[in-house]
Every structure is written in structure tokens, then in C-alpha cells.
Amino acid sequence: MIVPFSVFDTTYKTKEKVVISQMLSCICDASKPAEYLTCGNLVSENGFVHLHRTLDFFVLILVQEGTLHICQNNRTYDVRSGEFFLLFPGSTHYGYKPTQGSLSYCWVHFVLPGSPADTVKSLPRSSEDHYPTESIRHFNSALKERICLPEHGKISPEKRSQLLFLQLLDLAKRNRYQITWSCHHALNLLLLEMSCEYQQAEYFGLDMLPTSVQDIMEWVQSHFDQPLTVSGLAEKFGYHPTYLSALIKQYTGYPLITYINRTRIHVSKNLLNSHTLTIRQISSMCGFTDEKHFMKLFRQFEGMTPTQYRKAFNQKKINTL
Template sequence: MKEHRWYHVKFNASLRKSGLSVLFCGEAQPEAKHRIGPTVHEYVLIHTVIEGKGWFESDGKRYNCRAGDTFVIMPGKLVSYAADPRFPWQYAWAAFTPYHHVALMADIGIVQGNCVIHAEPDEQIMAEYRNMQDALKDTAYPQLADLKASGHLQLLLYRLALANNAQLAPAAVTESDIQRQISRTINWLNLQYAQPLSIDHIAKSLGYHRTYLSKMFRAATGLSPMQYLLRIRMERAAQLLQEGQLSIKQIASSVGYSDALYFSRQFRKWSGQAPSVYSKRPESP
């Protein structure tokens, strides 16, 4: 590359049609005063300064950047950046698909008017850039290279968020411990409803007595944990019955009941119909 002392880049040969994918990534040492822009990109592009200095401009605001700092170029934004005339920077970069990019960047504290993370140099951050480059080297299985690179991209964003924790959304900090534990309980029930769950076990795993967790859970949701679990199981069973692909015994097992007769009694009590009758009911328009 012209105006660079050295320049390394790796491209993704197997992009997914949806989801988060690394487009390309690399490292470079530009010459003094080397400048890019004004320009716009259609993807998200992040740079982390390894050494030296430079400046980055976005939304009419100029940021002076040094080793450890990261600047983020959002899709459609007019930006410019240039190496310092005396101590030109060396940086690593990664470009990735703009998949839910506004929410994703907000998660790491990058929002309108705040597109630079000022931090100390971090070897773990640099390791993820290099892991992405290694993942995208020529391979017989480019689709696996894409998976590996996107995994390291997510780890990179996690590391950048830790470096930028002062800018993270206040809600993540101010949420009470019990609110977090109720959210965890809801996720647990939603994901593990097909297993033989015990509210005692869940409460102990979260460090609470069953009675206290149940009381706080009811206050937050209007249901006890067991009532919430029953609703999840019955709604899923109703969906499977309407699809008509599985037997009642198979559906019972799929929603956490080893006894199909007991499941049938529970379903009838919940819906007012036996599973065999419900499965023949016309679907709602």
C-alpha cells in the first residue's frame, strides 16, 4: 500500500447472509501525515492504536488518539483520520457487517457524539485482532473461518466494552441484584422448561431461599415460578399440538413431562380441552 511502511490485511472468503461477520481485518504502519477521508463506509470499521499518534474526525468533532485508543466508524458517517506528522500511528482494524450495529455499539458505549474509547494499551484487545487475522488465513473450510473470526470479533467487542465501562448504559449498573436474579430465573425457565426443574434448586443456585425468590418473582411477574413454568410448558405444548407432527406422548416429553397421562390432565385443566381435541382445532387466522 502506498504511504505505508507496512500493511497486512485478511479478507473473509465466506460471508454469512445474516448475522455478525468480519469482512476484513489487519494492521498497518502508515507514513507521517498519511490521511484517509473525508469518506463514508457501508460497514462498521474499528481501529485500535498500537503505538504513535493521530487524529480522527466524525460529526465535525476531532479526537486526538494515542496508543490504546480505539475509534469507531459507523456506516454512512462522513469521517477523516490522519497519522501524526512526528509520531505516526500504527493500528489494527476490523470491518464487520452492520448487523443491528446501533444496538451493538450502544452495548459497548459507542453512541452519537461518542465514538472513541480512550484506554491504556491492552494485550488482550490486540490478541483478538490477531486471532481474527489468523482465523481468516487461507483454509480448506472458509465457512468455519467465518465462524471463528466472528467469535473473536465478539470477544474483541467485549474487551472494548470493559475498557469503556464508564460509558456503558446506566441501566446495566443500577439494576438491583434481585432484579438480575429474577431475569436469570425467567431465562432459566424459558430455556430449560423441558427438564425436570426444581424451584428449590434454582433458588439455591442463585443464593436465595425458595420462599424469598418466589415472593419477589411473583411481585415482578404476577405469577409464582411454578405457575410461570406451567404457562411456558402449556403454550409450547399447544404450539406442538397445532403443528400435528408429534404424538401426545412425544409432546409431553418435549415439554418436561415423563407421564403422558399427567400431562394430558394438566393440559386439559389449562386449556379446557384434552390434547387430542385441541390438536384437531382449526388454527386461528
């Protein structure tokens, strides 16, 4: 899921215990696709400072390693690994201090139909109390057919968005960085995925998912590299194993053991983009004790072997400025 960061401090409470704050977002109809311009992967060993500039298009940044220190509209941000940042047209941005250590992030330039006034909005977000009003539910319904991304947020633990970003970079390099329909479509798929994760987390998922289920899912996502069993998790969270597995299936569509394995496979897909790790190492890092079992599950879920997946999307442009 994507967790948005509020960029405005205005909040208020109603009798229904809803807290509304404002956040700067880009929003557009999904039926009017974004236009791809260019993309790449910035890599710096140490001391990177982002250029001081004002652009007339959007820039989406997804940090893979390190922390990007950036300022936009006189607000400073520290964008860490697994977080994204959106630069808006007409907004001045720059690095406010050098990075310490390695930094790597994916970036893509794009434009949206209409003027910035039409696509850059301050939108309400619900509070962490999750007591939605009818007005927020109506607002949620209106977002279903739109791309909506906040200025700063986190991608899902499964890193689906990062995989789509890497696929976009691969397509761009294969097409010699010419603007092609495949790049347009890949960009819009990336934006839709990130937007969908954000909307589900902020408006749909969190107020519908029981806290107990959230706790179990987050535990699996945080401890996927450790030995996990249905009986062990049932004992830890105070459930009967059969009931717990059925409970997780009710909200995820998968029995608990399948949810555990799918989480591990999602993580392995991200690690496969690193050619410094062997299949055996990745298998172990994702909590599998048997490399052959890992390969069997990977083929079952993804329709190809880990090696085939690794070779499918492995090209990208690397820049240092």
C-alpha cells in the first residue's frame, strides 16, 4: 500500500471523529492518459545534491537506496528507500543538503492533459481513526476512475510499483529512449498501480480491514525472511490455526500459508533485479529453506522461472546528475 504524507497542517474534527487534512496531489481522469517524456535511474556514490530548477512537467521519483534530501515550494523532505516523491510543474525544487553515502532512484518525466491548475489539487484525507463520513465515501467513489497521487508517499511492501518502474526503464532503453506507445502504456500502468494502492490504503482498505488482520499481515510483511507457520502465527495472535487461515482468506483471497508464500515471492521479484545475488541467496533471504521449493512456487505464481524473470526486464539508463 502507499501511505501519503500530509503537506498542509489544517485539520478539524467532527462529531463522527473524522479528521480531515489537506495534501497536495496530482489528479486526472484515467481515460485521459499521461504522456511519457523520458526516464532513467540516477546513481550516486556520495554527496549528491539535486539541481535547483523549475520545470513545466511532472517528475516522479522512486528511491531505491539511500535518502534524497529535496525541497519543493519551500518545504523540505527526506525521501528514503521505498518512498516516492512527485515534483509538480511550475514548482521550484532543489536539493537542500548533500546525501550521505550511496543514493539510487528511478525517475520519469511526464505531462498530464490540461493545465497544472486542473491536475494539481489540495485533497482531503481521512484520519488514522478511520471513522468515515458519507461525504468521504462519496469522495472515494469519485476517485475510483482517476489517477490520484500525493506529493510524498510509500510504496507497498511487495514493491509492485517498483517492479513496474523497472519495466518502464527497460522498455525505454530497448526502444533507444525514443517516445513510443509501449512507454506511454507502461507509464500509465505504473501511475494507475501507484494510485490504486494509495486509494485503497487511504480511503478504502484501512477503514474496512480489522486491526487484528492488519497486524497479522504487517507481521508477515516484516518477518517474511524468518520461519513462519500457520500454527506459529495462530499461537502468537491467539487464534485457532484453521480459523486464522480462513480469516486471512476472507480479506486477502488467500489462505494464510499462500499469503505468506505470495509475500515472499513478491519480495524475491524485487531482489531478482539485483544481478549480484544468486537464486540461492535470494531464496534464503526471502525465508525459503529449500531453493527448489522456492523455484517451484515462483513458477506457480509467476508462470516462469526466477532466471527467466530476471532476464525479462534488466536494461535501464543510469545517470549521475
